Amino acid sequence: METKGVTCKIPLDLHDRITEEIKQNESTMSKFIEQIILEHYTKGATTMGKTRTMAFQVSEELFQQIKEYLARYEQIYHRKLTQKEFVIGLIEQALEEADEEFEAAEAAAAEDATEAVEADDTVDEIEDYGQEDEVTSNVETGEDAQPADAPESDAEADAALADCADADAGDDGPAFCADAAGAV
Structure with missing residues (x-):
């Protein structure tokens, strides 16, 4: 890779500070400046699109906790993390977790709906099976919808009517026999 030098004057x-950080990281001025420039262009590339401002207030205690965290981050990782990067990182992480939770909830809802439909289909099948058994048993036994005390044949009904007619033959009124009426 071809390289070219960059010179500039900065405050002492x-x-x-830069020299001290380079010593701590066991790096070189070239690597340090290259890293800073790359971070600048990478950050610039992500913020070049349309942006919106979010502003909110936090308690003094929370603000100090954030400052302490950012200072520890810089000590441990030898890289400064800005408040903006920190908050945006937290928001992005929370949104990713929320998407995963939403997908899991939607999958669970779809599974519950499928189970409910399957359970409903099973109930319908059981009801249909019971109705088929009733129809089948009536057909198999030759039963029709007749009362249990009804005569089994037309001959028995005719005989019952004849018995009543013989009993009432001497009356001028209409012949009536309770047994014959039930038989008809």
């Missing part, structure tokens, strides 16, 4: 206190 900033130069001292």
Whole structure:
């Protein structure tokens, strides 16, 4: 890879801070400047699109906790994490977790709906099976919808009517026999 030098003048206190950080990271000025420039362009690429501002207030205690976290982050990772990067990272992480939870909830709802439909189909099949058994048993036994005390044949009904007619033959009124009426 071909390289080219960059020279610039910066304030002495900033130069001292950079030099100290380079010593701590066991790096070089070239690597440090390259890293800073790459971070600048990478960050610039992500914020070049349309952006919106979010502003909110936090308690003093929470603000100090964030500051302490960012200082520890810089000590441990030898890289400064800005408040903006920190908050955006938290928001992105929370949104990813929420998407996973939403997908899991939607999958569970779809599974519950499928189970409910399957259970409903099973109940319908059981009801249909019971109705088929009733129809089948009536057909198999030759039963029709007749009362249990009804005569079994037309001959028996005719005989019952004849008995009643003989009993009432002497009356001028209409012949009536309770047994014959039930038989008809």
